[in-house]
Amino acid sequence: xxxxxxxxxxxxxxxxxxxxxxxxxxxxxxxxxxxxxxxxxxxxxxxxxxxxxxxxxxxxxxxxxxxxxxxxxxxxxxxxxxxxxxxxxxxxxxxxxxxxxxxxxxxxxxxxxxxxxxxxxxxxxxxxxxxxxxxxxxxxxxxxxxxxxxxxxxxxxxxxxxxxxxxxxxxxxxxxxxxxxxxxxxxxxxxxxxxxxxxxxxxxxxxxxxxxxxxxxxxxxxxxxxxxxxxxxxxxxxxxxxxxxxxxxxxxxxxxxxxxxxxxxxxxxxxxxxxxxxxxxxxxxxxxxxxxxxxxxxxxxxxxxxxxxxxxxxxxxxxxxxxxxxxxxxxxxxxxxxxxxxxxxxxxxxxxxxxxxxxxxxxxxxxxxxxxxxxxxxxxxxxxxxxxxxxxxxxxxxxxxxxxxxxxxxxxxxxxxxxxxxxxxxxxxxxxxxxxxxxxxxxxxxxxxxxxxxxxxxxxxxxxxxxxxxxxxxxxxxxxxxxxxxxxxxxxxxxxxxxxxxxxxxxxxxxxxxxxxxxxxxxxxxxxxxxx
Amino acid sequence: xxxxxxxxxxxxxxxxxxxxxxxxxxxxxxxxxxxxxxxxxxxxxxxxxxxxxxxxxxxxxxxxxxxxxxxxxxxxxxxxxxxxxxxxxxxxxxxxxxxxxxxxxxxxxxxxxxxxxxxxxxxxxxxxxxxxxxxxxxxxxxxxxxxxxxxxxxxxxxxxxxxxxxxxxxxxxxxxxxxxxxxxxxxxxxxxxxxxxxxxxxxxxxxxxxxxx
Ligand SMILES: Cc1cc2nc3c(=O)[nH]c(=O)nc-3n(C[C@H](O)[C@H](O)[C@H](O)COP(=O)(O)OP(=O)(O)OC[C@H]3O[C@@H](n4cnc5c(N)ncnc54)[C@H](O)[C@@H]3O)c2cc1C
Numbered sequence: 001x002x003x004x005x006x007x008x009x010x011x012x013x014x015x016x017x018x019x020x021x022x023x024x025x026x027x028x029x030x031x032x033x034x035x036x037x038x039x040x041x042x043x044x045x046x047x048x049x050x051x052x053x054x055x056x057x058x059x060x061x062x063x064x065x066x067x068x069x070x071x072x073x074x075x076x077x078x079x080x081x082x083x084x085x086x087x088x089x090x091x092x093x094x095x096x097x098x099x100x101x102x103x104x105x106x107x108x109x110x111x112x113x114x115x116x117x118x119x120x121x122x123x124x125x126x127x128x129x130x131x132x133x134x135x136x137x138x139x140x141x142x143x144x145x146x147x148x149x150x151x152x153x154x155x156x157x158x159x160x161x162x163x164x165x166x167x168x169x170x171x172x173x174x175x176x177x178x179x180x181x182x183x184x185x186x187x188x189x190x191x192x193x194x195x196x197x198x199x200x201x202x203x204x205x206x207x208x209x210x211x212x213x214x215x216x217x218x219x220x221x222x223x224x225x226x227x228x229x230x231x232x233x234x235x236x237x238x239x240x241x242x243x244x245x246x247x248x249x250x251x252x253x254x255x256x257x258x259x260x261x262x263x264x265x266x267x268x269x270x271x272x273x274x275x276x277x278x279x280x281x282x283x284x285x286x287x288x289x290x291x292x293x294x295x296x297x298x299x300x301x302x303x304x305x306x307x308x309x310x311x312x313x314x315x316x317x318x319x320x321x322x323x324x325x326x327x328x329x330x331x332x333x334x335x336x337x338x339x340x341x342x343x344x345x346x347x348x349x350x351x352x353x354x355x356x357x358x359x360x361x362x363x364x365x366x367x368x369x370x371x372x373x374x375x376x377x378x379x380x381x382x383x384x385x386x387x388x389x390x391x392x393x394x395x396x397x398x399x400x401x402x403x404x405x406x407x408x409x410x411x412x413x414x415x416x417x418x419x420x421x422x423x424x425x426x427x428x429x430x431x432x433x434x435x436x437x438x439x440x441x442x443x444x445x446x447x448x449x450x451x452x453x454x455x456x457x458x459x460x461x462x463x464x465x466x467x468x469x470x471x472x473x474x475x476x477x478x479x480x481x482x483x484x485x486x487x488x489x490x491x492x493x494x495x496x497x498x499x500x501x502x503x504x505x506x507x508x509x510x511x512x513x514x515x516x517x518x519x520x521x522x523x524x525x526x527x528x529x530x531x532x
Numbered sequence: 533x534x535x536x537x538x539x540x541x542x543x544x545x546x547x548x549x550x551x552x553x554x555x556x557x558x559x560x561x562x563x564x565x566x567x568x569x570x571x572x573x574x575x576x577x578x579x580x581x582x583x584x585x586x587x588x589x590x591x592x593x594x595x596x597x598x599x600x601x602x603x604x605x606x607x608x609x610x611x612x613x614x615x616x617x618x619x620x621x622x623x624x625x626x627x628x629x630x631x632x633x634x635x636x637x638x639x640x641x642x643x644x645x646x647x648x649x650x651x652x653x654x655x656x657x658x659x660x661x662x663x664x665x666x667x668x669x670x671x672x673x674x675x676x677x678x679x680x681x682x683x684x685x686x687x688x689x690x691x692x693x694x695x696x697x698x699x700x701x702x703x704x705x706x707x708x709x710x711x712x713x714x715x716x717x718x719x720x721x722x723x724x725x726x727x728x729x730x731x732x733x734x735x736x737x738x739x740x741x742x743x744x745x
Contacts, residue, residue: 102627103625312579332586333584335585453575454575
């Protein structure tokens with residue numbers, strides 16, 4: 001009989017042969033990553049004669065999601081946004097746009113062409129982010145493939161090969177070869193024979209051999225996977241020399257190199273054609289006259305059976321009362337806005353820290369990376385710029401926009417520099433990978449998320465350690481997730497355990513909507529409301 | 533609904549030689565909606581100047597207009613906020629670096645209209661010791677902490693104590709009051725020497741919290 005191995009059995013088996021690290025990594029591969037099935041809330045249609053009102057603060061992805069779903073169900077919705085644009089962190093920069101960094105506003109001077117944009121916030125959509133994918137489809141947002149790992153890009157580390165950049169295919173092919181050789185050697189032990197049948201052991205060994213492209217003696221002697229030194233098509237191919245494994249161990253990139261194409265950044269990834277904010281534009285199209293820009297919210301007060309919001313616009317003061325408030329204003333900014341939230345709710349808001357993220361980009365005078373067989377993908381370096389991204393779109397066009405730095409957290413290095421220093425640093429560091437970088441790039445822009453107006457930070461950080469949330473942190477998380485006064489919902493990826501993904505922002509809006517519907521008794525009617 | 537002025541965008545993009553824009557140009561992008569104080573100051577200090585310790589923005593409601601003006605000019609003149617490892621000060625410096633005198637006046641006038649009740653004290657200390665230490669502060673800031681414009685000494689009552697705590701430490705470490713042209717700041721830096729320990733600072737702030745009530 002053909003019994004399917006359960007996940008637990010396999011983990012136990014692996015635990016018998018390996019370290020606990022093997023088990024941890026294996027569990028990630030076996031679908032223990034977040035579950036994101038299509039999860040649209042079911043909202044009973046509102047009574048047209050008595051529509052519940054909802055004021056949504058912040059036109060981030062979560063606020064737009066809430067507005068879209070509630071509007072569709074017949075709720076009376078309005079979105080109040082502080083910025084002159086919707087989208088929050090979902091932000092694409094194009095020709096003529098002003099980058100609203102506090103103290104350092106910039107104008108983007110890229111050529112005005114559809115492919116000459118820069119995704120300053122999100123740039124990748126994993127195909128498994130089902131709810132975000134759903135909205136792309138529903139809102140008519142055309143998608144194209146995004147390339148994360150490209151074997152033709154580089155790894156550059158000052159400690160490795162004297163700082164010379166090395167192609168991804170050389171680094172990963174050699175690393176896998178050596179690792180497979182080590183695995184093959186250790187797999188001949190009696191211990192292994194005890195754990196696997198002959199058939200299983202052979203299946204495992206053939207996988208190991210092919211993982212590293214080992215020869216018949218289970219040794220790594222180089223591989224054409226690293227590219228050809230010469231020939232290969234018309235003439236006999238000449239294999240490249242094997243690199244010294246120890247050289248590869250001088251960098252801390254091996255883990256990145258071998259995992260960047262796994263999990264949520266693994267294939268298949270998408271990007272909207274024309275920029276990530278095509279999603280925002282899709283929501284805006286679907287919500288005509290519902291979103292108000294350049295709004296200063298001055299007060300948010302719970303009033304027992306609703307929420308009173310005051311705001312200013314064009315020198316005028318306004319007040320609006322609604323049955324519900326969905327609020328994606330970043331918690332650390334919301335704490336500065338007068339409110340009457342319960343003290344433990346405010347404490348939770350005050351607790352949340354923010355990650356520091358920094359991106360910058362240049363317009364390339366020509367697509368020099370394509371001369372080097374690079375079409376999309378990421379180069380890694382140990383310098384503060386960390387990464388260079390090549391656009392997967394606009395292939396063979398005259399110019400392109402290249403990401404010149406992406407510090408995804410853990411420091412304010414670039415944020416602290418002046419605009420000129422930021423751009424000069426990016427050029428100097430990029431020159432270590434592309435020698436003619438200075439001549440080939442122009443019109444740099446920088447996005448320091450810690451300084452971007454109305455954001456002042458990136459993803460929420462609930463946990464102060466890598467060990468995950470403490471009990472206290474989890475308690476605060478649930479305090480802030482629950483509606484204040486039963487009427488005010490804090491939403492956004494800040495109310496998720498998987499921050500820094502648009503999918504989480506969407507799912508947080510769904511959570512709040514579902515909770516609201518449940519509290520209304522699932523009737524689409526106000527609690528306690530009598531039909532007369 | 534969109535309040536972008538695309539004509540202004542095009543003109544500006546064509547005219548700009550560097551990628552950064554002046555505050556005036558920046559304002560031109562936001563033709564509708566919000567003035568400079570609402571656009572820039574409110575993000576950190578709160579929409580009515582209530583203050584937000586989480587981002588290091590002190591309460592501005594009820595601040596003396598002359599003191600606010602002095603400090604804005606002081607930041608612009610790099611008396612304050614040049615040290616990049618003290619982020620709130622550095623952000624503040626950057627925020628006013630390009631402001632004209634007229635814009636500073638606009639911001640001062642607008643912020644004078646803000647009101648918000650004082651925030652609860654956060655510092656505990658020995659008020660008896662604090663009252664003794666305060667004697668040397670009183671010369672400039674007044675016995676009741678009411679302040680003295682002639683000496684450029686701001687009032688201390690109803691100010692955020694966490695903010696005063698930070699400022700005293702910034703004076704002590706020379707992050708404030710070190711610029712050769714910052715006469716009043718230098719005087720404060722010299723005076724703060726009487727507060728030798730964190731305990732001294734806590735005690736004097738605990739005492740200041742009792743003033744004016
Ligand atoms: C550098 C970077 C890279 C990322 N990469 C990816 C990626 O590849 N894929 C992905 O899916 N996600 C990515 N993300 C995460 C993604 O951008 C966020 O998860 C998502 O956009 C958050 O949406 P949100 O609804 O929480 O709102 P936010 O984007 O946090 O929006 C908050 C909104 O509130 C507004 N606001 C602030 N103050 C006020 C006020 N006082 N009154 C009214 N409105 C106010 C803001 O202007 C803003 O519009 C990335 C983010 C960054 C910064």
